[in-house]
Amino acid sequence: MKLSRVAQDIRLDKLSLGYPGKVLMEDLNAVLPAGKISVILGGSGCGKSTLLRHILGLNTPVSGRIFLGETNLTALEDERAYKKIRTRMGVLFQDGAMLGSLTLGENVALPMQEHTELPDSIIEEVVQMKLRMVGLGDFMHYFPSQLSGGMRKRAGLARAMVMDPTTLLCDEPSSGLDPVTAADLDQLILKLKETFQVTTIVVTHDLDSLFNIADHVVVLHNGRCLYQGDLDGLRESDDEYIIGFLERRPTKLDDTMQRAVKFRSRI
Incomplete structure (x- = not known):
């Protein structure tokens, strides 16, 4: 297999993924554009990091396909072929590892x-x-x-x-960092993209980082792709979840709190 030394799109085609007995996402369709920074956004536990593991071939999809350029990664049966492709993928783990x-x-x-x-x-x-x-x-x-x-x-x-590598995968790069250090890391990721034209995928909860580095955004929620597009489209979205996420609105816990108080009074 001859590997491309040029950045390529990553395409998710009707992708369903998860673990035995639990499907996290179904019918996921998205294109992560070549040479750009795509930010994967969503709540904790929605499957963002799991998606990275599937792109790396560390997990097998429940169904659907993942393409790197014209190569169907999910059709590769030879582990040696996938291992060769991984040499063109760089990974920044959440804690540096x-x-x-x-x-x-x-x-x-x-x-x-x-x-x-x-x-x-x-x-x-x-x-x-x-x-x-x-x-x-x-x-x-x-x-x-x-x-x-x-x-x-x-x-x-x-x-x-x-x-x-032609593809760089970053799992929560700014987690645990102070704002100045996180901003420095954002600038480094931008510099790497500009210098090496690498296709970059960043999983993050950091809204400042999102608006600093993203060329393309994919929002995951309730097992599906809620939005994909540029930052302007994200800002203009009228979806209630996206608005709440971007504005950091707290969830409504009043009913839960009342039940907890009533339960406490009975014990």
Whole structure:
């Protein structure tokens, strides 16, 4: 299989996904455009991170198809073929997922050691370049425990980009970060898109980040795709859930509170 070195659309076609005994989403249709940043938005537990796992081929859809360009990922029966495609996908995990027993440089080098036969001297040179790219060139020999949360996230981005992927998947990149550090990470993601024309998918709850980086937005709710389009269309939506999400309206808990008070009075 010859892999494209150019960013490609990711297309979800009548996709249903979930786990044994529980379907999270049904009949999901969406296009995540090539070379753009698509933000996946929705409440906790709606299936955003699960969707990333399906794109990566770590889970099998209940039904439907996932296309990377013209390649039907869900039709690949050979694990080696999917593993080859994954070498063109970079992943920033929610907590950075650095191995504590390895230095930053050793963590970033792992994908190249796993998937290439390049000599150590070349790998070290590439790793140093990627760490400089995210502002961590002087921290190659530090251990993850010696770094802040924001620095570990940036190191995670360096590792995600070390194989020069055409697709970058980011799971809650700004979670647990202060506003300034989160804004810095947003700018880094934007810079990576502009420099490498990588197709980027970002799962987030952070509304500031959404409006800072999104070219395209997909909103998931109640097991379906509630909206897909640009930010202007999202702002103009008259859907009650979307309006409540963007305005951070609290859910109505009055009835639940009253029941809890009545129950408490009986015990």
